Amino acid sequence: MDPTSKNAAPQDRRYAVGLMSGTSVDGIDAALIEIREGAASERPEVRLIAFENTPYPAEARDEIFALFDPSRATVDRLGLLNVWLGELYAEAALSVIGSAGMAPEDVAVIGSHGQTIYHAPEPQRADGYDLRFTVQIGEGAVIAARTGIPCVSDFRPADMAEQGQGAPLVPFTEYLLYREERRTLLLQNIGGIGNVTVLPAGGGPERVYAFDTGPGNMLIDGVVAALYPGMTMDAGGAIAAGGSVDGPLLDRLRQEPYYALPWPKSTGRERFGAAYVAELLRYREERGMSPADLVATVTRLTAWSIGDAYRRWIRDRDPAELLIVGGGGSYNPVLLRFLKQEMEPMGVRVATQEEVGHHSDAKEAIAFALLADYAIAGRPNNLPAVTGARRPAVLGKISYAYRE
Ligand SMILES: Nc1ncnc2c1ncn2[C@@H]1O[C@H](COP(=O)(O)OP(=O)(O)OP(=O)(O)O)[C@@H](O)[C@H]1O
Numbered sequence: 309m310d311p312t313s314k315n316a317a318p319q320d321r322r323y324a325v326g327l328m329s330g331t332s333v334d335g336i337d338a339a340l341i342e343i344r345e346g347a348a349s350e351r352p353e354v355r356l357i358a359f360e361n362t363p364y365p366a367e368a369r370d371e372i373f374a375l376f377d378p379s380r381a382t383v384d385r386l387g388l389l390n391v392w393l394g395e396l397y398a399e400a401a402l403s404v405i406g407s408a409g410m411a412p413e414d415v416a417v418i419g420s421h422g423q424t425i426y427h428a429p430e431p432q433r434a435d436g437y438d439l440r441f442t443v444q445i446g447e448g449a450v451i452a453a454r455t456g457i458p459c460v461s462d463f464r465p466a467d468m469a470e471q472g473q474g475a476p477l478v479p480f481t482e483y484l485l486y487r488e489e490r491r492t493l494l495l496q497n498i499g500g501i502g503n504v505t506v507l508p509a510g511g512g513p514e515r516v517y518a519f520d521t522g523p524g525n526m527l528i529d530g531v532v533a534a535l536y537p538g539m540t541m542d543a544g545g546a547i548a549a550g551g552s553v554d555g556p557l558l559d560r561l562r563q564e565p566y567y568a569l570p571w572p573k574s575t576g577r578e579r580f581g582a583a584y585v586a587e588l589l590r591y592r593e594e595r596g597m598s599p600a601d602l603v604a605t606v607t608r609l610t611a612w613s614i615g616d617a618y619r620r621w622i623r624d625r626d627p628a629e630l631l632i633v634g635g636g637g638s639y640n641p642v643l644l645r646f647l648k649q650e651m652e653p654m655g656v657r658v659a660t661q662e663e664v665g666h667h668s669d670a671k672e673a674i675a676f677a678l679l680a681d682y683a684i685a686g687r688p689n690n691l692p693a694v695t696g697a698r699r700p701a702v703l704g705k706i707s708y709a710y711r712e
């Protein structure tokens with residue numbers, strides 16, 4: 309094929325960087341991957357070459373949290389943080405490339421998820437239009453300018469423009485990379501929010517579905533940060549291990565209407581953020597509950613919500629053999645123990661990404677590298693069955709770099 313033709317196949321072997329900064333705002337994940345076209349280009353082969361996590365500077369982290377409150381997210385602050393994060397993301401990309409002894413010229417594309425500041429996937433009626441929007445910041449033009457590498461960013465709006473939820477996007481790459489002929493797999497990410505992807509045995513892309521199960525670490529982190537000054541997470545589940553689950557509170561929390569909503573559905577801080585945590589803290593004070601008991605209870609709730617999602621929406625249609633847990637929650641042994649107690653009686657084995665030969669932390673960054681690789685080639689990279697979009701779309705906005 310003429311390599312200059314518009315339809316030229318992408319280079320056989322290429323390198324891409326993926327940047328992810330998730331809803332828990334713990335930092336920037338950067339993955340450098342090698343992509344090779346698989347047989348008949350059906351399944352790309354991906355190899356992780358380098359991975360780094362750079363914590364956000366405290367100042368930037370504080371500003372991100374401040375802007376989660378829409379009344380404080382004025383255009384001047386949002387505009388500034390957008391380019392500020394662009395600088396931080398560019399540094400993270402250059403650093404992971406350097407760590408592998410490679411140069412920016414070796415890398416074909418950067419895919420940057422950005423920082424979600426606000427997500428409003430349900431249509432809002434205005435002027436006769438049904439409007440959905442989502443705000444991810446971290447300016448792609450800055451990333452491209454600093455690195456000299458084309459950057460694909462802002463992936464979600466193109467899916468929403470087709471009436472999709474704009475989330476979750478990672479199932480597209482999970483389908484490419486994990487699907488099996490004989491086993492139905494559940495891929496459960498426990499980040500800030502929890503989300504599950506169902507890959508039915510031997511099924512095509514139209515059989516995949518995925519949705520947010522509810523809180524991931526968001527409630528655990530929120531409660532810990534409020535009750536244990538200086539801490540941002542329940543590292544190793546140490547606090548939950550010393551507490552007991554409060555049955556009446558757990559029962560009450562299970563009534564949250566989100567769990568009973570049918571998919572497609574997605575959620576975020578708007579539902580399980582500061583206001584929700586403030587209510588939990590009030591309840592604890594009124595009842596004189598110990599801090600550790602509250603942490604244990606929200607840990608149990610998080611595991612329950614994952615089991616509940618399987619019981620309610622998945623088990624009857626796609627009985628699964630294995631649930632693979634990824635995201636920071638897989639480093640919390642108490643959460644994992646509770647999750648096993650939920651899933652194993654239903655015949656689903658629980659394993660971590662590491663236990664099946666992958667990397668929990670790098671998974672989403674790898675996904676955005678691969679999504680960018682599709683975007684830059686003009687190939688559709690959403691799963692309409694998953695997001696609810698009415699048709700496939702090419703997600704991501706491209707900022708080209710000027711190369712001398
Ligand atoms: N050693 C650990 N012990 C307990 N919890 C941990 C540990 N390491 C990470 N976590 C939890 O994982 C969270 C970060 O998870 P992750 O990086 O997967 O989230 P994210 O990518 O920001 O979120 P999302 O996937 O929802 O966008 C931390 O905030 C913390 O709650």
Ligand SMILES: CC(=O)N[C@H]1[C@@H]2OC[C@@H](O2)[C@@H](O)[C@@H]1O[C@H](C)C(=O)O
Nearest residue numbers: 331424427475476477478501503574
């Ligand atoms: C709007 C947004 O940032 N959503 C995140 C969030 O964090 C987990 C879950 O909620 C998922 O829907 C999504 O991220 C991943 C990367 C996704 O789109 O697949």
